[in-house]
Amino acid sequence: MALASAATACSPSRLFRRRLSPPPLPSSLLPLAAREGGRSSPRACSYHRFVVRWEGRPRALLGGFSDAGASESDEDDEDALRGGQPAAAAGPERWDVLGLGQAMVDFSGMVDDEFLERLGIEKGTRKLVNHEERGRVLRAMDGCSYKAAAGGSLSNSLVALARLGSSQSAGYPELKIAMAGSVGSDPLGSFYREKLRRANVHFLSKPVKDGTTGTVIVLTTPDAQRTMLAYQGTSSTLTYDSDLADLVSKSNVLIVEGYLFELPHTIEAIKQACEDAHRNGALVAVTASDVSCIKRCYNDFWDIVGSYADILFANANEARAFCELPSTESPMSATRYLSHSVPLVSVTDGVHGSYIGVKGEAIYIPPPPCVPVDTCGAGDAYTSGILYGILRGASDLKGIGLLASQVAAVVVGQQGTRLRVQDADRLAESFAHHLDSLEFCSDV
Numbered sequence: 299m300a301l302a303s304a305a306t307a308c309s310p311s312r313l314f315r316r317r318l319s320p321p322p323l324p325s326s327l328l329p330l331a332a333r334e335g336g337r338s339s340p341r342a343c344s345y346h347r348f349v350v351r352w353e354g355r356p357r358a359l360l361g362g363f364s365d366a367g368a369s370e371s372d373e374d375d376e377d378a379l380r381g382g383q384p385a386a387a388a389g390p391e392r393w394d395v396l397g398l399g400q401a402m403v404d405f406s407g408m409v410d411d412e413f414l415e416r417l418g419i420e421k422g423t424r425k426l427v428n429h430e431e432r433g434r435v436l437r438a439m440d441g442c443s444y445k446a447a448a449g450g451s452l453s454n455s456l457v458a459l460a461r462l463g464s465s466q467s468a469g470y471p472e473l474k475i476a477m478a479g480s481v482g483s484d485p486l487g488s489f490y491r492e493k494l495r496r497a498n499v500h501f502l503s504k505p506v507k508d509g510t511t512g513t514v515i516v517l518t519t520p521d522a523q524r525t526m527l528a529y530q531g532t533s534s535t536l537t538y539d540s541d542l543a544d545l546v547s548k549s550n551v552l553i554v555e556g557y558l559f560e561l562p563h564t565i566e567a568i569k570q571a572c573e574d575a576h577r578n579g580a581l582v583a584v585t586a587s588d589v590s591c592i593k594r595c596y597n598d599f600w601d602i603v604g605s606y607a608d609i610l611f612a613n614a615n616e617a618r619a620f621c622e623l624p625s626t627e628s629p630m631s632a633t634r635y636l637s638h639s640v641p642l643v644s645v646t647d648g649v650h651g652s653y654i655g656v657k658g659e660a661i662y663i664p665p666p667p668c669v670p671v672d673t674c675g676a677g678d679a680y681t682s683g684i685l686y687g688i689l690r691g692a693s694d695l696k697g698i699g700l701l702a703s704q705v706a707a708v709v710v711g712q713q714g715t716r717l718r719v720q721d722a723d724r725l726a727e728s729f730a731h732h733l734d735s736l737e738f739c740s741d742v
Contacts, residue, residue, distance in 0.1 A: 398558065451587055478545060514529075553584070612646075671710065
């Protein structure tokens with residue numbers, strides 16, 4: 299049985315404080331009242347205290363894409379109209395979150411079971427495909443309804459976080475979100491970078507000369523099950539160079555996408571990034587990404603998670619895979635097990651809810667009412683909610699979990715993986731009211 303008391307007895311700041319030595323608090327992160335010389339509200343007071351503690355069309359696109367991403371242009375316009383602007387070339391003093399992950403263009407479409415059977419694709423799986431296999435599926439998709447997006451699991455989370463963090467209704471300073479990864483010098487790479495820029499996520503890595511950008515074909519059936527076919531491209535590499543090291547040194551949170559572990563020669567780069575992040579007072583978060591990925595890279599995952607992770611994001615099956623538990627074991631047990639090795643563990647269990655693990659205990663987060671339309675991106679949205687709550691200084695772990703569940707429910711109830719701007723505004727405002735209703739300035 300989950301102990302409800304753990305939700306109040308263990309604040310995120312206290313959980314992470316033992317690992318981190320805080321760098322100076324940048325003025326851009328101070329609560330608005332503090333920067334304006336006014337009296338801070340309880341919410342602003344909490345935020346200051348917390349941060350001080352831990353600082354830190356398918357084929358058309360492949361060969362020229364005048365109509366690329368038209369299905370998402372309205373959202374891009376909304377981001378621009380809301381006031382978010384690209385950062386200057388030098389960037390801010392510090393990034394709130396730097397994501398390190400695979401940069402992939404998503405082609406998301408609705409298909410029926412017969413479509414999958416005709417192509418010999420197993421429903422509900424994620425499979426790596428080569429160039430020829432990708433072309434065969436894309437040709438079969440001609441005439442289907444689909445969306446193109448700057449995708450990948452991590453970018454979904456970062457876009458949602460940026461939209462939550464740039465909401466003007468919540469009264470907070472804007473969060474500065476960046477991503478590093480690998481894209482080619484092809485049209486898809488340019489598409490990816492521009493899409494993220496319009497969503498206030500700053501993609502900071504240079505394109506790989508003559509490289510090809512990876513793609514993920516996401517096929518969703520009427521039962522809301524998703525099937526993913528990933529083509530990594532020739533640019534799917536990660537090198538820890540001086541530019542990336544500089545970005546890591548100026549970040550408060552480094553989040554590493556688990557899909558990176560299956561790329562060749564990346565584990566050392568991930569280690570270096572995590573070491574530098576901790577050295578510079580940043581939190582390190584890791585996403586599990588996929589069960590098959592964990593099984594293929596089990597030792598590498600535990601090498602990073604056990605040594606560096608302050609936060610681990612996983613779904614129930616991924617959490618069991620980490621613990622080598624049978625499918626009959628409850629996700630609560632897996633959450634408790636993992637929380638002995640990682641200060642904060644987030645485990646989602648679909649319609650059954652989710653758990654936050656701390657110090658051997660699991661806090662149960664009930665699911666909000668939701669009619670599922672497309673489950674793709676649910677976990678990514680949940681991740682953004684957890685990070686948003688932490689960055690806003692919340693010490694109520696159950697409240698953070700409830701926010702994350704609401705973000706995920708909104709995404710599940712729509713077609714597509716991205717949190718819409720108007721939904722982000724509503725959620726951020728609601729969470730601000732939640733923080734205002736609590737007393738935060740006392741020591742938790």
